[in-house]
Structures are given as C-alpha cells and as structure tokens.
Amino acid sequence: MKLVYFAWVKERIGVAEEQVELPAGIITVFDLLHWLKGRGANYEAALQAPEIIRVALDKEHADHSDPIAGASEIAIFPPMTGG
Amino acid sequence: MKLVYFAWVKERIGVAEEQVELPAGIITVFDLLHWLKGRGANYEAALQAPEIIRVALDKEHADHSDPIAGASEIAIFPPMTGG
C-alpha cells in the first residue's frame, strides 16, 4: 500500500511517501489513521488530531468511515488552503 | 422650466428638450406627466402609460409624488436598460 503525505502532515512524518504493509483488521480510513498514529513520535505529531485530517483514496476525497480496500494510493493531508 | 427627454420618450415627442411654462396647479411629477400627456398626439404617444415613466429632477431620480418646485431641469425617460 502506497501512502503519500502533504503539507504539515508530510513535514511532521518526515517523508513524502512510503510503502506500508497493513496488518489485518485495518478496514476503514479511520482504522488506518489510528494505526499510523501509533507508529512513532513523528506519526503521533502529524496525526494528533485525526478528526481534522483529510484522506484521498486514489485521488478522490474519502470519509473516515470509507473502506480502504482496493485503493492503490492513499493520500493523507491537512485541510486545504488553496485559492 | 426646462424639460429633457430620452430614448423612446424623446423619439415619440419629437424633441430632445424644450422650455415650457407650467400652468398653476402643477405641483408633483404626477401632475406634470398628466398635463404633458394632454399637449398633443405626440405627448399622448410618449406618455400613454405614465406609471412606467421615470423622472429626474436636476439629475436625481424622483418619485411621481415628489413636488417639482425648485427644479430647473426635469428629465423624462423610459425605464433604464444600461449595463
């Protein structure tokens, strides 16, 4: 599973992207964010308020309750500030 | 009293402006329009529906109930279609 990060999520985690092996039981976006958060201090810093984090599955916005099965690229980022 | 006309009001009356002597008893814009309407077929054609006619006293929009006393230039024209 390819994870990509943007803005301060990327900055705090320290990498722009990575390949991860997900353990069994990670079904939804919510599950993924909480599993990631436990992977170390950098992830904890990036995801300390998971409820504000936005996630895209294969470049489409996803809700935290959406299943991640089938996605080949999952993007994790802060609320957008473009325009 | 100087009267100026625009657009199809001007076209139907046949002049762009004229000086008129108002008879006694012409107090409001309403009075003026109804007096003008009786001045001939061209005025009748221009002012057949006085309620839609717009009037400006010295270049400021006026209501039909406004008194005309003190105005030196009264403009009479159809609803505007600019922009």
Place this chain on the structure above:
Amino acid sequence: MTADANTGRQPGLQIEPEVRIETGRIDIAAEIASMGGGGAIGGLVTFSGYCRDEGGRLSALELEHYPGMAEREIAGIAWQALERWPLLACRAVHRTGRILPGEEIVFVGCAAEHRHAAFEAASFLMDFLKTRAPFWKREHLKDGSTGGWVEHKDTDDLAADKWHRL
C-alpha cells in the same frame, strides 16, 4: 480600526470609486491590470458586459445616456458599495454610442482583502447600475433596419430589490 457610525467606512482607507463614461472601446485587460495586486488586495472580482449578437439578428447596439446624471448615479452606487463592503478598489466604466456584437458595454471591478466582499460588491454594483443608471439601448438589425428599444426587465428590479432585504 472601527468603522464610522454614519458611513460604515473604514477610517484611513480613503478609497474613492473610479467612474468613467466613454465612447471608445473599454480595454478590459488594461482595467484589470491596473486594479489587481498591490499587497493588501486578496481578491479582485470583475464583471464585463458584452453586446450579444442575438443569434445573428443584431448588427449593433446604440447606447444613449443622460450626461451628468449617468456619472452621478453610478458614482452614488459605487459609494454605497464602498460603505457596505471593505473594498480596496472599486471601478465602473460604461460605454455609450454604437457598440458591435462581441464588444464590451460595461466593466465593473471590485477588489478587497477577502473574496466574498469583492463578489458581493461587484454584483451589487451591476444590479443597481442596471436599474438606476440612465442608459438606454436600441437595436440595429442586420437587415439594415432600426429595431426597437430594448425593453426593461422586471427581473432586474427584483435583483436590485433583494439587496434591500440583505
């Protein structure tokens, strides 16, 4: 900064609207280039109104106006916009005379720190310009004849009216 109680205007800004009535073409690109940027401006909304060809029927529009009153009315509307929204620039340019299909009739531009003020002010300006500025359009047709005067639309009055309720 606190707004003046009577005018709602921010002290120190001293923005004045720029209002022009012209017989020549309006250079929309130049108007916009001279309004945007400048450090404090976050958003610029512009409206450009064009002469439609009405499905090929129209050869030109003829714009008549009431000199003196036209400038004064548009300036009055622009001052109202400046009092209602915290604008950093406000401009309205209106053409008169003969205008060909595809050519511009009117340009309105409002700049502000944030976009909603600029959007609302530009829309407000156009709604009131339509219903209060003394301009009249007459159609000239492709067959060489002079068509009628363009009819006033009641929907324009309704559009202007809604601002009184906001």
Place this chain on the structure above:
Amino acid sequence: MTADANTGRQPGLQIEPEVRIETGRIDIAAEIASMGGGGAIGGLVTFSGYCRDEGGRLSALELEHYPGMAEREIAGIAWQALERWPLLACRAVHRTGRILPGEEIVFVGCAAEHRHAAFEAASFLMDFLKTRAPFWKREHLKDGSTGGWVEHKDTDDLAADKWHRL
C-alpha cells in the same frame, strides 16, 4: 432547447471547462481577453486571487499541491458549475510554487448569456476550489524565516456548504 434531465446541461452547447495548474505567472489580462465577447456571451465574471503581503510581514507564499488530484478536483467542480448554470465558458487556473506578494494565485472566469449565472458560477467555483482542491499554502517571512502553514478557515467550509442549500 430543453435541459438534459440528469445533468441539467443544454444540448448542443458542448462547453468544456478549461483547468490548468501552472508554476509560472498567470497572465490575467490574456485569460480575460481570450474568454470575453464572441456573440453569445452577455457577461463575464472573473475572480483573481492575489498573494497579500500581510502588512509587510510576508516575503512569499509557497503553494504545494497534490498533482493529478488537484486538476481532477477543480475540473469536477467546474463540471458541476456547468451542470448548474447555463455557462458559455468556464476556466480555472491555479499556480503552485513560490508566489510573491501582489502576484496572482488563482484565476476563475465564467461567461454566460446573463450576468447572474456568471456571478453565481464564479463564486461557486471559488468556494469549492477553496475547500476541495488539494493545495496548501506556507508563509515565508520578510525576516528570512519560514512561517507556518496557513490555517484552514471554517468560514470557507460554511461558504461552500451554503450552495447545498440553494
């Protein structure tokens, strides 16, 4: 012409939105010049968003985006605008990279036969671009330091939300 029941789109118009993401300057004048006029267009509304200097504090904004998704999201919003309003042209251009105060960040233009469609569509596009397009701004300060990431504004979510109720 009757609108398609599913999309609301007018048959025969076949307008497509033009969406671009660029690292260089956006030539606002050229964008507008290539959108206006054309016979059927009665009104063109444009929004130009600029980098503010934040009272002189800011030396630049750095715009990061998610390539691929950014284009797709903006195009999706533009298609929604085309389905909701009878537009004759619809364009959105967004810069990325380092942007200096006074320089443009984003340009949106919507043209229609009548002005209200153009005003609403341009405002709609900006509201959803702000909340859905994956761009992030970081501040670079005059003192040489890198400031923080610009914070998302809840008022932007509210602005986008209101379109669901209209």
